[in-house]
Amino acid sequence: xxxxxxxxxxxxxxxxxxxxxxxxxxxxxxxxxxxxxxxxxxxxxxxxxxxxxxxxxxxxxxxxxxxxxx
Amino acid sequence: xxxxxxxxxxxxxxxxxxxxxxxxxxxxxxxxxxxxxxxxxxxxxxxxxxxxxxxxxxxxxxxxxxxxxxxxxxxxxxxxxxxxxxxxxxxxxxxxxxxxxxxxxxxxxxxxxxxxxxxxxxxxxxxxxxxxxxxxxxxxxxxxxxxxxxxxxxxxxxxxxxxxxxxxxxxxxxxxxxxxxxxxxxxxxxxxxxxxxxxxxxxxxx
Numbered sequence: 001x002x003x004x005x006x007x008x009x010x011x012x013x014x015x016x017x018x019x020x021x022x023x024x025x026x027x028x029x030x031x032x033x034x035x036x037x038x039x040x041x042x043x044x045x046x047x048x049x050x051x052x053x054x055x056x057x058x059x060x061x062x063x064x065x066x067x068x069x070x
Numbered sequence: 071x072x073x074x075x076x077x078x079x080x081x082x083x084x085x086x087x088x089x090x091x092x093x094x095x096x097x098x099x100x101x102x103x104x105x106x107x108x109x110x111x112x113x114x115x116x117x118x119x120x121x122x123x124x125x126x127x128x129x130x131x132x133x134x135x136x137x138x139x140x141x142x143x144x145x146x147x148x149x150x151x152x153x154x155x156x157x158x159x160x161x162x163x164x165x166x167x168x169x170x171x172x173x174x175x176x177x178x179x180x181x182x183x184x185x186x187x188x189x190x191x192x193x194x195x196x197x198x199x200x201x202x203x204x205x206x207x208x209x210x211x212x213x214x215x216x217x218x219x220x221x222x223x224x225x226x227x228x229x230x231x232x233x234x235x236x237x238x239x240x241x242x243x244x245x246x247x248x249x250x251x252x253x254x255x256x257x258x259x260x261x262x263x264x265x266x267x268x269x270x271x272x273x274x275x276x
Contacts, residue, residue, distance in 0.1 A: 006182070006185060006186025006187060007182065007186055007187050007188050008178075008181075008182045008186035008187075009186060011255065011259060012251065012252075012255045015251070015254055015255035015258050015259075016251050016254075016255070018254075018258075019229065019235075019236045019251070019254060020236060038192075039188050039191060039192040040192075042192040042193065042194045042195070043192055043262065045194065045195065046192075046195055046262045046265075046266075047258050047262065049195065049197070050211070050230075050258055050261055050262065050265075051230060051258075053207070053208060053211055054226075054227075054229075054230025054231055055230065055231065055233065056208065057104070057208070057211070057212060057215075057227070057230075057231050058100065058101075058104045058140075058144040058147075058212075058231075059138075059140060059141045059144045059145075
């Protein structure tokens with residue numbers, strides 16, 4: 001049970017790995033978890049895309065709608 | 071350099087900002103929206119935007135080579151906001167001023183079951199390759215950012231938009247490293263969920 005991370009822990013580590021290097025144990029366990037878990041692979045992809053898009057916020061010439069689109 | 075009074079034809083090639091035009095007003099509104107996401111007081115946000123716009127007016131030709139006036143303006147605003155965060159007397163204020171009950175709001179609530187597994191399968195996203203779908207996705211992301219608890223959104227923006235290192239964010243906001251990680255994870259998980267939901271409704275994401 002404790003050998004492998006839960007999806008929640010995996011997501012926390014995926015997020016953390018965007019900001020700082022993980023230690024060896026975390027890295028390894030995360031890799032094992034990802035190899036077996038499609039949900040978390042999708043999460044990884046989405047976190048990475050969100051990270052990539054983050055720097056470009058505001059610089060795309062969006063067609064501006066009204067003030068609050070919510 | 072020729073002064074352009076009518077810039078409607080090719081907004082991306084404008085060499086002198088038309089400060090009376092609709093494009094300028096839209097630019098200003100957009101910058102204010104971004105500034106408000108980043109700083110707590112609306113008046114301060116307006117000041118930072120005003121300073122940015124003044125910088126553009128002072129050097130109207132300086133943005134040539136940049137992709138567009140918007141890109142250039144946002145870059146200037148980014149610098150102004152980063153400077154503001156780094157000015158020593160601003161330390162902590164951004165976080166301390168926050169709505170106290172915001173700590174209760176967690177965008178990841180209900181996402182996992184008691185064993186930490188996803189309650190619902192995580193769908194995969196279509197990678198936005200065409201510019202149009204990238205644009206769509208960006209506007210979804212911006213809308214979702216506004217739905218995050220404001221402090222969570224701000225930490226995310228400090229990290230991803232301003233490009234601060236997490237250690238610097240922790241220091242500026244007097245948060246523990248653990249807290250910082252938690253907030254960033256919540257921000258990303260919240261965005262991911264919101265963007266998935268929004269993507270489904272617009273048909274942008276598979």
